Amino acid sequence: MKSHGQRSFSSNRFLQGTAIVILAVTLSSCGTQKKELTTGSIPSASFSKPVQAMNANELSAAAESIGKAYERNPKDRAAGLNYANMLRMTGRNEQALAVMQQVAISFPTDREVLAAYGKSQAAAGQLEQALNTITRAQTPDRPDWKLKSAEGAILDQLGRAGEARQRYREALDIQPNEPTVLSNLGMSYLLNKDLKTAETYLRSAVGQPGADSSVRQNLALAIGLQGRFPEAEQIARQELSQDQAEANVKYLRSIMSQQNAWQKLAKDDKGTN
Template identity: 50%
Template structure:
């Protein structure tokens, strides 16, 4: 392999995005609900910042406004201001300790902060056992993946799929679970199934491109990557994935599989 080809492939892998459900599982419309990923696509950076500005004004005018605090906290999480989001939602969760919608949002930002075990406890409190929310099941699965509890994570995805059969975001998370474990063929299988769904969004296709690239299928991966997120966003997501995998040695495992 020439140096140019090697550099091209490295650049391609760095350009493909991956984002777990925990970090971006909410609808990013101006009036942000606490529903997890809804398959409706993702707003532009400008729209996200406009959302932060809008809800910040509402929140500052009345910090006890539940809806303003909830949406402001989620808007902050969507633009990566995790510490600030955590402060807002933690305060709100203290005030509304039995509000399952608030608890769901609080659990997600705890996960984004890396407080995974606490996040699982909070998300469990947010779940309604009589009418369970597939989004929370999927979020709990993603957190367990980050803890390295892959079998536990997939049991949550199985529960989520029973509640929402064929939901592409769940299938995508299933694929990412196998990716983090180092099982690329299984990851590709789930991600291809997810990408075929009419509701599949940009992130599902980016995840598929990532897995294809890691297996050496660079032509298809590059074609998908070029149609998706900006290079800056893609590089940030890829860096996050590499950090997660390096912590458990899985990144080296995948590199060895690619060389074999």
């Protein structure tokens, strides 16, 4: 709800992502999460480094920069999408929702805008409203796989895993072997303690062209929860800055030391983007 609603645990938490990277709405930027570029992605040319590689201070400065463009013209569609995406990446979910409410007023039938609006609603905890918004953005005659995946991510957060997995499979029928969808499907099984199945889907996701770091981080989590921590740590340190890698490894270690690991994961997942 990275991005196409994609969920990941990179940066400060393993389960902080798009999708929905989750909302694999990452829609995501699909990236918001991290690869995203499909809804509200950030133009990388605007900064000296990719947003995925920025630390908290750099993300905050980038948000301020994009915010000034939005202030100059609040009805600018691209500025609003970019600003809301950056706000979500810095944890300012209520503000991101306020921005997207304004953008949606100006573009009430724009599918990308509606998708980003739904993602912001989910990030702010308005899950039922987000589900309605995403459903409204979908068109039965030309279904969008990113919206299917985003819908699945929201359903997972609502505890409706069976319906969520059906949406992921529908997304894969449209976009076979899409790594962000396979990752969301794997995380759905992980949150229900089926770690072997989760690992199977996540390994498949990692093996696809275009799989990004967030997918690998989710695989590391699934492996770590099975007690194979050295293997998980090796994966968690790939392709990330030192600070990001240390944050992920620290989070993984904290999860492994707790009896209520799944309860904590489910709680953190509520804040997934």
